[in-house]
Amino acid sequence: MDGETDLVALVAGITPELRDGEYVFCWLRSPGELPPGVALGTFAEDEGTTAIVRRADAELAGLRCSGPFRLITLLARSSLAAVGFSGAVAATLARAGIAANLVAAFHHDHIFVPAERAGEALEALRRLSGDVARTGRRSRRGRGSSGRRGVRAAAR
Numbered sequence: 001m002d003g004e005t006d007l008v009a010l011v012a013g014i015t016p017e018l019r020d021g022e023y024v025f026c027w028l029r030s031p032g033e034l035p036p037g038v039a040l041g042t043f044a045e046d047e048g049t050t051a052i053v054r055r056a057d058a059e060l061a062g063l064r065c066s067g068p069f070r071l072i073t074l075l076a077r078s079s080l081a082a083v084g085f086s087g088a089v090a091a092t093l094a095r096a097g098i099a100a101n102l103v104a105a106f107h108h109d110h111i112f113v114p115a116e117r118a119g120e121a122l123e124a125l126r127r128l129s130g131d132v133a134r135t136g137r138r139s140r141r142g143r144g145s146s147g148r149r150g151v152r153a154a155a156r
Contacts, residue, residue, distance in 0.1 A: 022055040075108060
């Protein structure tokens with residue numbers, strides 16, 4: 001697997017970046033409802049397909065959606081095998097009362113937060129990263145699980 005698995009290194013290096021635009025989560029009864037090329041991502045569920053789409057594209061297509069959300073990309077290059085990274089991020093935002101819809105991709109993790117709370121979410125993630133960078137300990141093996149207590153304490 002590519003990417004970092006050391007939790008302390010990942011959290012210390014989160015580097016959150018707020019992306020331009022607003023997004024919505026749309027529910028599709030059939031994939032044909034979605035205009036070609038507009039989905040940032042899709043997921044097939046038993047009830048239908050969920051598509052993450054730019055708000056303007058969804059409105060033009062008349063799709064049923066929830067949102068709006070802003071997208072924060074975590075520039076830390078995380079491994080899909082990393083343990084606790086999504087949890088530390090979600091716990092930090094939950095303590096701030098901010099809903100977080102996380103999507104893991106091959107190179108980075110992405111968070112959709114309510115549009116009106118994006119600035120607060122960005123600040124909370126930067127604070128988490130700074131706290132762990134100051135107090136956390138890197139694993140002596142370079143990768144692994146040591147130092148998680150420092151991450152948990154900083155995430156509180």
